Amino acid sequence: MLTKKRITYIVSNINKALAFEWVVQYLSKDKFELSFILLNPGDSVLESFLIKHTIPFIRISYHGKKDLPGAISQIRQFLKKNQTEVIHCHLFDANVAGLIAARLTGIKKRIFTRHHATFHHQYFPRAVWYDRFINRMASDIIAISENVRHVLIEKEKVNPNKITLIHHGFELEKFRETSEEKVNKLKDRYKTLGKYPVIGVISRYFELKGIQYIIPAFKSLLSSFPNAHLVLANATGNYKQEIEQLLQTLPPDSYTEVPFEEDLFSLYQIFDIFIHVPINTDIEAFGQTYVEALAAGIPSVFTLSGIATEFIQDGQNALVVPFKDANSITEACLKILSSEDIHSRLVSNGHKSVVDKFSIQRMIAQLEKLYLCE
Structure with a gap:
């Protein structure tokens, strides 16, 4: 033995x-x-x-x-x-x-x-x-x-x-196995019922995560989609004061901060678009959300940092934007929302690109x- x-x-x-x-x-x-x-x-x-x-x-x-x-x-x-x-x-x-x-x-x-x-x-x-x-x-x-x-x-x-x-x-299949009941419970909790599009971010409040570019991008998106809603999950960190100041520029009912949500699998399913935009190519060690969002079938907007440099292809499994560029983030979101072809391609290819590698x-x-x- x-x-x-x-x-x-x-x-x-x-x-x-x-x-x-x-x-x-x-x-x-x-x-x-x-x-x-x-x-x-x-x-x-x-x-x-x-x-x-x-x-x-x-x-x-x-x-x-x-x-x-x-x-x-x-x-x-x-x-x-x-x-x-x-x-x-x-x-x-x-x-x-x-x-x-x-x-x-x-x-x-x-x-x-x-x-x-x-x-x-x-x-x-x-x-x-x-x-x-x-x-x-x-x-x-x-x-x-x-x-x-x-x-x-x-x-x-x-x-x-x-x-x-x-x-x-990752247990990749778990990101698509949640129930409608669980998802609706989170939609109710985080005030996204009836909202469209729901823009999701799962990043702690650090400068390196680039949230300071997502908020003005979302503000611009509201011009075309006044019923849009921004969800900021893992909303704690040493950049909180700066983030809070930027959030003051948004309508108070247009965003939700989520300090911690245990049901990660259901959380992704309340998003229509996911955004992760670290500020340079070296700062992210891995970036689990790159993989998780694609496994969950959520069309995504990324900058290339950490693991993304190894498998993300612009226009194929995600839309890639330049670092520190709020305007490009807005434009990428509008592309996804205006084209069913782009939306379905990103969802299909995104899932395929993570299923074996991770x-x-x-x-x-x-x-x-x-x-x-x-």
Whole structure:
């Protein structure tokens, strides 16, 4: 009988993440014993999910860097007791605490997934030192896009042999399997019943996401479609004040801000058009919404950043606009709304372009190969 390899995921400051739920569901039960360490200030949707699925875990109360020494100690204790053979860290605090603890414990296979690209280089240059430290502490680094791989090699001088490219994977069929009842409930909650077109955005309020160009574009769209409605989901972040000022230029009943919506699959289905327009080609590490919107069958307007540079083709599976260009965003929306041919082509080709490249099965197979590689 084969001995199962013991894998511990170390994750920080996550409430809900479908990616980790899918790992729990799809990772081979015959090959691996999976456990989690959560660095969170309190309980979370993810914690409830782990309890429901009887996955061993501990939660370490974590509020910031002052808790780092204690977190490292508790992680070491868990790793020793669990006899963990492979750690896989996600997000900054988990990377620092988890990789240090695993190295002190003598674990050779120390993996982390790099979830940002040039964010620190552009906005927090002093944090690049920590990125380089994390890179050194890991035995393996997962790059989630060619852009991230490029940043690691060219900007941070990581040995290419240390990097494995694994795209995010999704249960793509779930984005079309929601019920009319659930969708109508969200339409009612977010005041989009009877509105057309509903323009959807799912991005935290950061400058890099380009929402400051979507709002004036939507304002222009109202001239042609006075009954249009803008939905801004994940509406929190350090650019909130600037976003709120721009929203004051819109009619108050023409937009809805959504801080958090758990039913992501139904949320996409209330949109007539989806927009994601990061401000340059390097800033987005991946951009899950590129994939999710196309999987959901929503015609989309994009700038090319992160994973989009690898598979988005203008006029085929989405409409591509220049960076920082509100007028072009408006024009792209009008194209979709005025042409049934463009609309149907984007929906059909969009779904085809993501169905194989970003399947959860493909991602899990690549992860399992990395976990088993000595």
